[in-house]
Amino acid sequence: MESSNTTEVKDLGSLLLDVGIMLLSSGASCSRIRLTITRIASAFNYHCYTTIGPKSVSLTLNQDDDNSLFNGMRSINQQGVNLKLISGISRLSWDVVIKNLSIPEIKNELNRLSALPHYPRLIILFLVSLSGASFCYLFGGNAIEMLITFGATFIGLFVRQEAIKKKFNQYFCVYFGALAASLFAGAFIKAGLPIDLEHAFATCVLFLIPGVPLINSFTDLIDGNIQNGMVRGINGLMIAFSIALGLVTAMHIYNFK
Amino acid sequence: MNELILFEKFFWFGFAALGFGILFNAPPRTLFAIWLGGAIGGILKIILLYYNKDAIVLASFTGAIAVGIISIPIAHYRHVPPMIFAIPSVIPLIPGVFAYRTTLGFIKLTGAIGADYNTILAETMNNGLKTLFILMSLAVGVAIPMHVMRKESAKNIRLIKK
Known part of the structure; x- marks a missing residue:
């Protein structure tokens, strides 16, 4: 017994x-x-x-x-x-x-x-890109800007998935994703298309935003799990910082002001 | 306000939420609810912003509370924890443009101190605080309905008294 x-x-x-x-x-x-x-x-x-x-x-x-x-x-x-x-x-x-x-x-x-499997990779890429295009529309973008955001998100997410597969540091993965997306979006602006910089640039990296770490961070803080909340919050800030770094790199390469 | 544009925005807010639902691997049975929740939260924010252009924090907060309230019956109906539905649904409310402007502002602030330094400082502060407070209000807004009910699990909340 x-x-x-x-x-x-x-x-x-x-x-x-x-x-x-x-x-x-x-x-x-x-x-x-x-x-x-x-x-x-x-x-x-x-x-x-x-x-x-x-x-x-x-x-x-x-x-x-x-x-x-x-x-x-x-x-x-x-x-x-x-x-x-x-x-x-x-x-x-x-x-x-x-x-x-x-x-x-x-x-x-x-x-x-x-x-249990994740969704098929193509479906993830397609729908996340569609959500990038939706963001572009909601922030006031037109059809051309939406298409560019769609492409930029597609490429950025693809690069990030590949980086995760190659087992890079998670912040590096985010940086590569942001850099790829903003390089793609920036190429069209550099080519002279009449595009609002803010619409295409600000929305093409939104698929990387650390929504879950930030929301969980505040949920934990409210429940009194202060330590975990702080850790998750700083993790979210680091991801946001990586995104910003990717954007800035692309802006310096294209010499945008 | 133009109803057609409002309807279009409703539609696109839904897709913005749906994409994140797929990215976070939400169960297929919740996807339509995520689409609808994102659309309702987003459209509520747009309507409130139409009446008061400056109240972006309050508008986002209201949208998040709406998503939080809807998440409780959905959790019952679809047998999932409310956060499964609530997190992808509030993502379209995230202040992407403000965060972008804040980042750019910080970069400009690291440069030389020119004549417009004070303006940039004020704008960056404004955008940064908006970003911070909107993010906080999203997290709190989603959690509030659960806390008001004072139950740890949505399953213990009785919608109809027996």
Whole structure:
């Protein structure tokens, strides 16, 4: 009896760490990570205490008598945004509560979720470019400027994806993306087309904006996770700085004033 | 206000949000909701700006609150956490042009101190603060409806009393 209990708590502990790490690396806010972990742990009648660092999750599982049964920690190095994973894990945590899933079943479901494919690359490129063109229209651009922004976003995102594949530093990836996009947009202005610099230049790099880090940063700050909030905020600022650096490089190359 | 232009903007705000939904790998069942949420938040901002040109921060804040409020029934209907829907939907409200002008201003400020230095300083400060406050109001606006309900999960919020 004693031994089967210890294996269960070990399995559950490593499972919860997996859940926490998957959520953290796909861009969930701290309160969501804590909520999901606690929800699954309490479905198995354990108390769970978590610490969420900027790149790590550690937790302790206790039973009612407050004896510590499991201590563990796990860390990540790569962060991205994957909303499909967050919503999948959220659904899974409710299934655990409602349908009483067993630990192997949860493990299978987690494996299935992490193997879920992204959208096809061409669809991502096309729709993100379309959203770049929409931004251009909303900031007052005309049809030609929208087309240029579409092309610039397409090329910028392509370059960034390739840079990520080649495992460059994440800020370098953003810089390359911004540089490629603004070089493409700037070429048309240099060629003498009557284009408003602000419309084409300001909107062609908008696909890089660190929306998720900045919004998560404030969400964490409001919830009192000050440390994580600050880390995410500075990460967002670094990305914004990389974008600016890319723009400035292109402007100096083309000698725009 | 011209209704046709308003409708066009509604349409394009939606696509701006949709692109980010795809980029962030949002589940397919939420994509239409993201399109609609982005469009509603954006159009609300445009309408408010029409009545008061200077209130860009307040207009963005209202748009974000609208997205936050819509996100709760969507979360119920589509069985996703509200943030899945809310984050791509508020991205079209992000002040891209102000951020761009701020960056350019900072670069100009690193140059020589000329006659128009004070003007550039004032403009950069203005644009930078607008960017900062709009970003803050977006994050807070999305979170407010959840905090007002005082529930940690959207699933615990009962829309219709049983």
